[in-house]
Amino acid sequence: MRKISYKKVGLLVMAASLGLGFNSCKDKEVDEEQVFSEILESYVDNTVIATYANLADKALELSDLCQQLKAQPSQAAVDVAAQKWKEARVFWEQSEAFLYGPADFRNLDPHIDSWPLDKNQLDQTLARPDVDNLDATEARATLGVNLLGFHAIEYVLFKDGQPRSYAEIPARELTYCAAVAGVLAEDCILLEASWKGINNISQAKAEILAAADLSITDEYGNQMKNAGKTGSRYSSQKTAINEIIEGCKDIADEVGNSKIQDPVQSGDVLKVESWYSWNSIADFCDNIRSIENAYLGGIPAQRSHSLSSYIASIDKEKKTDLDGEIKSNINNAITKIQAIGSPFRNHLDNKTGANEATDACDELFNSLNKISQHIQ
Template structure:
């Protein structure tokens, strides 16, 4: 960051220069003033309404579409219906993975994250439910462990085990699997609607007077807001959300299955391995970071995001972080190489592993910038 000096500090410098320097030891040291001013109201409002709320509304809409697509499978013999249900699953995955850049609030307090996205999948218990359960209904499934419901249970039933391919013939889809899928999709739809309602209607389903969580984010410091005491607290939450998912992708989702070498690579740890959707998931996670940074979810232009906060302090840093986000996305997408290699195969391939390491390095560089350069700006911010 370039040092900026206050008017007082600047006058002291000029005064000392005019005196020619007396060599006196009692002159107080001049401390650079890195403080900057930024009014965050517009940025917070935009990020809340047009990134977070719009994203969860999109997820709820796609959750409904996924439920409808699974219902079409009940008596179908058409491969097109299965392909449509697979596409609906992937479509719902996109806003969820992008939303992991701001995975705080109701998604956490209402335990919706584990309900929707627990990993790894417990395939043993899943098979037990298929073999033993008398019937499947949404209310019963909500009482089961999270590792036999949500995204990855549906993924396994829709795409197969993912070992040799990510295709499945509709003739392989048993009656029990179809029934389970429909019930799972109904549960999924209910939870995504609950999450959407928490942001737009009431963040606490047990309290009819509870404000929408969106209002808590947009109105910090009010007497009724017990979660956010100030705009600084909101911005800190947003920055830490970005840091958290960059860390998780680079040091968890990619690094855990990648291992130290081909011999220690473990494909069983690859998330979304059944659909071969892993690289799309990872890139969507960082696209979600870009959404928060740029203030855009569906490409709306000229809206404020965290880039404006950073630029108020240091325009060079603001541009650099934006470039590092874009670079990390491109490096993740490049893991597939020229032959569209899925991540679970790339970690077992010599050239593929080189591309994975390049992506990990890009994510590490971005994480360092967010932690060491962006987060400390909070201490220099003049909020009033």
């Protein structure tokens, strides 16, 4: 396994973060300010907000399906809710290249994706008759983060990698599931609103936040778009561009060196995140796709201004191919992760495959580093 050279990274990143100019001197500065503005706008609107909007939409659908499941339990209702859980999960995992900002400050990451689930406490909770009356408001107020989020819903809807048999699910669990799915939907809307602005989300979503007494004042997307201007926490456009790169590097590192290596090195299946849906390989691939979206701009089928085109233009001038290298490393990481074998929990003995996947993530990490080097 390759050791990542953090020191090199640091030096490169510092050069970027200090708001420095470029080696090339062809009256490019004004153009570059424009290019960076376009990249930041595209990243905020077409990647981050688009992903969170999709996540919120899917989470709302999931919440509705869990309510229907609670009202009229059936195998078909479990199956369709489980499928929707996976669809929502895609957009959450595809947001992990931008876990900074509101996902962090507002405690939304642990609320949405708390892990591990506190199974012991959950058993105690589900033994309480008053949980028969649990709703989203009560769940938010009384359940700790260890009993909320995707993995709590996963517990009710899945078993051994498949949708659960509806006959096995006690009514109280369906009530719990519907309540927690309601909180999840609210939190996903909050995430979208925190980037987009509370006044810029749909009326229906705004009403859900208001009913849950959830408010925000921040528009984090504008903070990034207005980097370098008064009122933005980003002191320069370079700092904001660098934030994009750091977010991508963080998740590349985490997938390779933690999410894959921790379970493989310990041989402990309980260290594989998705205990019940066995969805981890798909999750890891979607994490890499979050890097792809941040780098290529937009989301699939809706690409726009991007770091990729900027790097390609630098490549053309310098006769290098970093853009090609990054794209190739993204694809390679996904390929190598898939090659470990799914479900991941049943392939922890594939150390060669896991190490190749980790190496691929490290290579992606290292190629992302070079972006800073290209924009000195």
